[in-house]
Amino acid sequence: MSKIIKVLELGSGNSRRGANQNRGRALVAGGAGFLGSHLCERLLLDGYDVVALDNFHTGKRFNLKAVLHNPRFTCIEHDIVDALPSNLRVDEIYNLACPASPPHYQADPIHTFKTSVLGSLNLLELARKHNAKIFQASTSEVYGDPLVHPQPESYFGNVNTHGPRSCYDEGKRSAETLFFDYSRTYGLDVRVARIFNTYGRRMQPDDGRVVSNFIVQALRGDDLTVYGSGLQTRSFCYADDLIEGFVRLMNAPSAPAHPVNLGNPGEFTIMELATLVVDYTNSRSKIVHRPLPVDDPKQRRPDISFARNNLGWEPKINLAQGLAHTVEYFDTLLYGNRMAKGAAAS
Numbered sequence: 001m002s003k004i005i006k007v008l009e010l011g012s013g014n015s016r017r018g019a020n021q022n023r024g025r026a027l028v029a030g031g032a033g034f035l036g037s038h039l040c041e042r043l044l045l046d047g048y049d050v051v052a053l054d055n056f057h058t059g060k061r062f063n064l065k066a067v068l069h070n071p072r073f074t075c076i077e078h079d080i081v082d083a084l085p086s087n088l089r090v091d092e093i094y095n096l097a098c099p100a101s102p103p104h105y106q107a108d109p110i111h112t113f114k115t116s117v118l119g120s121l122n123l124l125e126l127a128r129k130h131n132a133k134i135f136q137a138s139t140s141e142v143y144g145d146p147l148v149h150p151q152p153e154s155y156f157g158n159v160n161t162h163g164p165r166s167c168y169d170e171g172k173r174s175a176e177t178l179f180f181d182y183s184r185t186y187g188l189d190v191r192v193a194r195i196f197n198t199y200g201r202r203m204q205p206d207d208g209r210v211v212s213n214f215i216v217q218a219l220r221g222d223d224l225t226v227y228g229s230g231l232q233t234r235s236f237c238y239a240d241d242l243i244e245g246f247v248r249l250m251n252a253p254s255a256p257a258h259p260v261n262l263g264n265p266g267e268f269t270i271m272e273l274a275t276l277v278v279d280y281t282n283s284r285s286k287i288v289h290r291p292l293p294v295d296d297p298k299q300r301r302p303d304i305s306f307a308r309n310n311l312g313w314e315p316k317i318n319l320a321q322g323l324a325h326t327v328e329y330f331d332t333l334l335y336g337n338r339m340a341k342g343a344a345a346s
């Protein structure tokens, strides 16, 4: 059963591009999440009416604070695994609904898999019904523990089908299959982004991913928990850069015939990240080691040649700048911006 948190006329009105000089109605599944809430804001700025659908598993109403009173914004509490509200009319769909952090997506793995597969099917059917363009937030996890480095879109990946990460990795792989089969079968305009690790404002303190964990630990003066040796690598993209990539991919004049990598090619070991976070927070926290989770990928770095050459997109915000913004965000959230007041974490 879905609950409308704030009402917009869903079944009527200006859901077509050009009406009232707006750009039509965009549906953002997962719109109350970390990335989804940034995307809702961006789409409103770009002239869309925006409908967010979210089951609030990891999303928060608080993330929507800036848009909830916008008359062109609606939020519906709904799980995309269930049949969608029948009166939804949309011009564009962005599917970001899925828990993204390993502890969250592993908490109910069967529901995570259903979210990627049944949820995608529901949204694809909605797109078909309204001939709407549809975007899928896929992931670098489709490359698994990659044997090719950096990872180009043409790499098929190295994924365990039955491990604790599989519900997410294989769910997202299946969703990619569905998106391109809907394109081939029904001529649907689909855009699929493979997103590499992205961080920034609006992550939750209990999100569980590495950047938020380290920053929150450092600000609290707790030990920073490096899993394994810390020599595994990731490439970290700041959220604002990524959202620009989403919009460029969605607005590209023709749909790429394959998924597109979006991420920051700067590659860091987890130990390097821990050291940077301790530095930027002036923290006296210690770095400690904890067991490496099963199937934790050893390396990750996007080849973004396609996005560079075809979307004119590349990240502008480096790790130092992005961490500074994110540290400020968490410090404000947790302590009312204690660092600006001159107090170091101890």
Ligand code: NAD
Pocket: 029, 030, 031, 032, 033, 034, 035, 036, 053, 054, 055, 056, 057, 058, 059, 060, 078, 079, 080, 081, 095, 096, 097, 098, 099, 100, 101, 115, 119, 137, 138, 139, 140, 194, 195, 196, 197, 198, 199
């Ligand atoms: P997030 O957990 O903050 O956001 C996910 C949102 O989807 C939340 O608001 C959650 O409540 C909602 N949701 C989950 N299951 C749902 C369901 N069944 N029905 C309706 N809503 C549901 O994570 P995020 O980092 O903002 O990720 C957004 C999307 O981008 C996800 O699909 C994720 O897989 C993908 N992605 C993110 C990253 C990253 O580094 N942030 C990397 C790769 C892919």
Ligand code: UDP
Pocket: 101, 102, 197, 208, 209, 210, 211, 213, 214, 225, 226, 227, 228, 232, 234, 270, 292, 293, 296, 297
């Ligand atoms: N990680 C870590 N400490 C933490 C959280 C994560 O060392 O507190 C490691 C994790 O084992 C992985 C990397 O950081 O090697 C990135 O983890 P995250 O969960 O952010 O993303 P993913 O593994 O899905 O890329």
